[in-house]
Amino acid sequence: MSTTRGSAPGAVTEDVSRTTAGLLREEAEQARRTLLKRALTSSPAYMFGVLLVLVIVFSILSPSAFPTTSNARNVVLNASPLLVMAVAMTYVMIAGGFDLSIGSVLVFANVIAAKVMGWMGTDDALTVVVGLLAALAAGGVWGTFNGLCITKLRVPPLITTLGTLGAALGVADLISGGNDVRTVPLTLINLGSAEPLGVSWIVWVALVVLVVGGLVLHMTRFGRHTYVIGSNPEAARRAGINVDRHVLGLYTLSGVAAGLAGMLSLTQFATTTIAGHTTDVISVIEGVALGGTSMFGGSGLMVGTLIGIFIPATLTNGFIIQNVQPFWQQVATGFILIGAVYLDQLKRRSRERA
Amino acid sequence: MTRRLRMGVPLCALAVAAIAAGCGSSSSSSKASSSSGASSSAGSSGSSGKTYHVVYIPGLTGNPFYSTVACGAKSVAPQMHVKFSVQGAPTFAVNAQTPVVNAVTATHPDAIMISNDDPKGMIPPLLQAQRAGIKIVNIDGDLAEKSVGVTNIQSDNAYGGQLAGQAMGKLIGGKGTVAIIDNDPGFPISEARVAGFMQAMKQYPGVKVLGVQYSHNETSNAASIVSSTAAAHPDFAGVYTVETNNTEGAITGARDAHVVGKLKIVGYDTSDPIVKGIQDGTVSADIVQYPYGEGQVGLQSAVKAIQGQSVPREQTQPFVVATKANVNTANVQRFIYKTSC
Amino acid sequence: MTAVLEADSITKRYGHVTALDGASFTANAGEVTALIGDNGAGKSTLVKILSGVIAHDEGTIRLDGERVRLESPQHARELGIETVFQDLALAPDLGPAENMFVGREILRGGWGGRLGVLDKARMRREALESFVSMGTDVKDMFAPVASLSGGQRQSVAICRSIKWASNVLFLDEPTAALGVRQTRNVLDLVRRVAARGVAVILISHNMPDVLQVSDRIEVLRLGRRVAQFPGQGTSIEQLVGAMTGALDQRAA
Ligand SMILES: Nc1ncnc2c1ncn2[C@@H]1O[C@H](COP(=O)(O)OP(=O)(O)O)[C@@H](O)[C@H]1O
Ligand SMILES: [Mg+2]
Numbered sequence: 020m021s022t023t024r025g026s027a028p029g030a031v032t033e034d035v036s037r038t039t040a041g042l043l044r045e046e047a048e049q050a051r052r053t054l055l056k057r058a059l060t061s062s063p064a065y066m067f068g069v070l071l072v073l074v075i076v077f078s079i080l081s082p083s084a085f086p087t088t089s090n091a092r093n094v095v096l097n098a099s100p101l102l103v104m105a106v107a108m109t110y111v112m113i114a115g116g117f118d119l120s121i122g123s124v125l126v127f128a129n130v131i132a133a134k135v136m137g138w139m140g141t142d143d144a145l146t147v148v149v150g151l152l153a154a155l156a157a158g159g160v161w162g163t164f165n166g167l168c169i170t171k172l173r174v175p176p177l178i179t180t181l182g183t184l185g186a187a188l189g190v191a192d193l194i195s196g197g198n199d200v201r202t203v204p205l206t207l208i209n210l211g212s213a214e215p216l217g218v219s220w221i222v223w224v225a226l227v228v229l230v231v232g233g234l235v236l237h238m239t240r241f242g243r244h245t246y247v248i249g250s251n252p253e254a255a256r257r258a259g260i261n262v263d264r265h266v267l268g269l270y271t272l273s274g275v276a277a278g279l280a281g282m283l284s285l286t287q288f289a290t291t292t293i294a295g296h297t298t299d300v301i302s303v304i305e306g307v308a309l310g311g312t313s314m315f316g317g318s319g320l321m322v323g324t325l326i327g328i329f330i331p332a333t334l335t336n337g338f339i340i341q342n343v344q345p346f347w348q349q350v351a352t353g354f355i356l357i358g359a360v361y362l363d364q365l366k367r368r369s370r371e372r373a
Numbered sequence: 374m375t376r377r378l379r380m381g382v383p384l385c386a387l388a389v390a391a392i393a394a395g396c397g398s399s400s401s402s403s404k405a406s407s408s409s410g411a412s413s414s415a416g417s418s419g420s421s422g423k424t425y426h427v428v429y430i431p432g433l434t435g436n437p438f439y440s441t442v443a444c445g446a447k448s449v450a451p452q453m454h455v456k457f458s459v460q461g462a463p464t465f466a467v468n469a470q471t472p473v474v475n476a477v478t479a480t481h482p483d484a485i486m487i488s489n490d491d492p493k494g495m496i497p498p499l500l501q502a503q504r505a506g507i508k509i510v511n512i513d514g515d516l517a518e519k520s521v522g523v524t525n526i527q528s529d530n531a532y533g534g535q536l537a538g539q540a541m542g543k544l545i546g547g548k549g550t551v552a553i554i555d556n557d558p559g560f561p562i563s564e565a566r567v568a569g570f571m572q573a574m575k576q577y578p579g580v581k582v583l584g585v586q587y588s589h590n591e592t593s594n595a596a597s598i599v600s601s602t603a604a605a606h607p608d609f610a611g612v613y614t615v616e617t618n619n620t621e622g623a624i625t626g627a628r629d630a631h632v633v634g635k636l637k638i639v640g641y642d643t644s645d646p647i648v649k650g651i652q653d654g655t656v657s658a659d660i661v662q663y664p665y666g667e668g669q670v671g672l673q674s675a676v677k678a679i680q681g682q683s684v685p686r687e688q689t690q691p692f693v694v695a696t697k698a699n700v701n702t703a704n705v706q707r708f709i710y711k712t713s714c
Numbered sequence: 715m716t717a718v719l720e721a722d723s724i725t726k727r728y729g730h731v732t733a734l735d736g737a738s739f740t741a742n743a744g745e746v747t748a749l750i751g752d753n754g755a756g757k758s759t760l761v762k763i764l765s766g767v768i769a770h771d772e773g774t775i776r777l778d779g780e781r782v783r784l785e786s787p788q789h790a791r792e793l794g795i796e797t798v799f800q801d802l803a804l805a806p807d808l809g810p811a812e813n814m815f816v817g818r819e820i821l822r823g824g825w826g827g828r829l830g831v832l833d834k835a836r837m838r839r840e841a842l843e844s845f846v847s848m849g850t851d852v853k854d855m856f857a858p859v860a861s862l863s864g865g866q867r868q869s870v871a872i873c874r875s876i877k878w879a880s881n882v883l884f885l886d887e888p889t890a891a892l893g894v895r896q897t898r899n900v901l902d903l904v905r906r907v908a909a910r911g912v913a914v915i916l917i918s919h920n921m922p923d924v925l926q927v928s929d930r931i932e933v934l935r936l937g938r939r940v941a942q943f944p945g946q947g948t949s950i951e952q953l954v955g956a957m958t959g960a961l962d963q964r965a966a
Contacts, residue, residue, distance in 0.1 A: 053856045243816075250805035259817040317807030336475070336476045
């Protein structure tokens with residue numbers, strides 16, 4: 020258990036220790052240089068370039084409509100629920116998994132939260148808090164179910180979450196009778212239109228999730244174990260990491276994130292959106308993949324996910340403003356995605372040749 | 374509101390003239406549009422022709438009904454000096470339609486014609502657009518908040534459903550089992566069509582109506598619902614198909630189950646295969662709306678509103694019940710959808 | 715010499731395959747013990763059992779004279795047993811320092827530590843110190859392990875185990891993928907670790923290497939120990955004979 024017990028062997032020569040000292044002095048400097056170089060040549064850096072080009076081109080093409088604060092605010096607002104789910108998906112994919120069920124779980128949590136708040140019949144802060152907890156729990160239940168199927172029953176993630184993709188939506192339809200639920204308290208609707216510091220609550224929540232998600236991924240042991248599991252689960256197991264428990268945790272997290280996204284969506288639209296999330300999972304996986312997270316697990320950066328989510332969102336917005344047929348947006352994103360994953364593959368191959 | 378009435382209208386018209394002049398039909402020339410658009414707010418005088426910019430946002434893209442609305446609007450656009458365009462999302466959902474409305478609002482058209490995906494959920498983005506001085510014309514789906522939008526043009530879906538029910542009752546002689554196929558649960562328009570149908574069926578107590586079955590807008594699902602229902606119920610007399618894909622699927626399903634002619638199909642909305650089905654008798658009756666007219670009236674209402682004239686808040690469009698007997702008459706033909714124009 | 719690790723009559727079956735059939739094994743503190751045998755003799759299986767990766771069916775294991783049940787790799791490591799597996803068990807996407815501390819990450823002091831915040835700089839420093847002091851040429855603490863040469867990868871895995879081994883160190887064919895010079899380095903390392911008082915168990919197919927570095931040699935054949943030799947004064951012919959069964963000598 021102790022992390023400091025092991026010590027370097029005693030047989031260290033003068034010569035070696037001098038080298039060590041020299042190398043250690045350089046270490047901090049080297050760390051800084053290497054990090055900078057790696058950052059500039061990483062997938063997120065390329066994709067940030069792509070995003071920047073898109074923003075510049077659209078700004079030049081329609082300077083009065085595209086680069087305005089209200090337009091930017093709308094783009095960010097509309098992408099916020101996706102971003103929340105993408106943060107969790109980044110973890111799941113770095114650990115070498117997939118969660119196809121998130122769109123349906125969002126709808127399920129959406130319906131549960133609306134129903135619970137409707138049953139309460141009250142309209143105050145407490146109603147909203149209970150609704151939020153209900154949404155998170157509803158998402159968490161499906162996430163845990165996914166995790167248990169994957170770790171205990173050994174059903175592959177793709178199949179498990181494909182199953183719950185159908186099941187969660189089906190149960191949501193059963194509960195709601197297939198009708199969108201509109202029992203949304205005014206408190207929540209007002210919360211949705213409130214804009215502290217000029218930005219909607221919905222965006223603030225997504226931002227907090229992104230930042231916390233990024234810090235935990237890159238700074239903590241939990242994050243580190245996520246990478247190890249995705250890179251080599253057997254190595255993780257032999258290193259004493261409880262892989263099953265960790266993976267179960269990640270799918271639960273993904274479910275909870277979908278639940279939160281469901282609550283955000285309810286806040287924004289004041290109604291459940293039963294029919295509106297069938298393609299969410301595609302947008303989310305697309306965003307995470309565009310951001311450079313490997314489809315094979317083991318590598319990825321949270322900042323990449325942020326950039327990746329905004330590439331399709333910006334394309335859609337810019338194309339509509341340019342009055343380009345919306346189908347072109349799907350075509351463009353598709354090709355950018357293939358390009359991004361090709362880049363990832365190239366890097367992998369050149370690394371393995373080395 | 375009052376301020377816009379006093380001085381917003383003439384300014385707006387000028388700005389629009391300038392934008393439309395710069396915009397042309399290709400997107401690449403919009404650089405010019407925005408620079409002139411910016412200058413127009415300072416009041417560039419002397420533009421003679423008033424050209425308005427109107428965007429239609431359908432419930433979803435690639436749907437024959439909405440395409441026909443667009444065709445109708447397009448047909449009257451030149452004579453009304455309107456630069457008309459269409460932007461939409463591929464799914465019928467409030468969270469898909471909202472970003473489209475947001476982006477269209479950013480381009481500041483004079484009016485938005487919209488087939489709303491949700492009566493409540495679409496209020497915030499459209500309110501934003503209305504506050505930016507854009508006229509909102511609701512087509513085939515009003516908002517819960519009547520202060521948003523100058524008008525709503527639609528056919529009465531519950532009434533259409535009743536027409537379907539009456540046709541069905543007569544066709545099957547008031548007895549047998551009847552199935553209903555809808556796309557997906559949760560859409561008020563389809564629900565009204567079903568409710569109207571059920572209302573009419575109350576006059577036929579001898580008919581057993583099965584619960585609504587959902588095809589998820591898949592023709593093949595609708596086909597298998599029909600063939601399996603035929604197998605399960607020997608007295609399967611009629612099927613009410615609430616959208617085009619379901620009617621098309623029912624035609625296939627009836628063929629698969631060898632019940633063509635015996636099984637009465639009553640559809641709602643048309644497409645080319647459905648028109649053929651009516652002509653050869655596979656489809657016994659079809660409720661046809663008049664989306665082409667909705668598009669025309671919609672654009673005319675938009676221009677009136679832009680010019681400050683009053684428009685009735687509610688406008689309805691007629692139906693026709695198409696059967697083998699009347700489908701080729703000119704009166705019915707003008708109701709049939711036009712997906713390309 | 716005291717026996718640190720003693721395995722007695724270990725049996726392991728995979729369905730119809732008997733991987734180990736009553737194998738015994740002894741390793742002493744401060745000694746290099748070679749474990750040799752033909753392919754399929756059961757060497758890797760024995761190592762996995764003695765490092766807690768898999769459970770055995772029958773037999774007993776003693777550590778410092780006490781009977782133990784190795785519940786998991788984690789448990790074995792807590793008892794000071796480290797292993798360099800034949801497949802190295804590295805995470806290819808992570809760097810050498812990250813790999814060195816997998817499952818044993820150093821956390822920051824105080825508040826951050828309680829939240830699980832890593833002390834990355836310290837781990838990099840400590841890792842670099844080990845790599846240099848062990849005479850390896852692993853210098854870039856950021857490069858993913860997959861981009862290192864085979865020898866460097868081996869070095870990372872070995873250094874990791876050495877760093878943590880306090881009682882027993884298993885090395886399953888650590889030189890199989892290495893060139894002459896790197897093999898030399900590894901063998902030197904093996905001797906140095908043994909000099910610290912650790913019981914080192916080396917699995918290798920290279921008989922000259924085995925004879926050069928080992929204090930004792932144990933031979934497995936068909937899942938059993940069939941011979942024990944001293945490192946000094948044994949010939950390659952004797953080893954090969956025991957491995958192939960041409961020269962059977964019952965284990966005591
Ligand atoms: N997981 C396993 N499943 C089935 N058989 C196995 C497994 N692992 C090892 N074996 C079998 O056990 C025997 C011993 O294997 P191993 O310990 O790998 O031998 P060595 O390392 O000496 O070459 C072989 O016959 C091998 O096929
Ligand atoms: Mg082996």
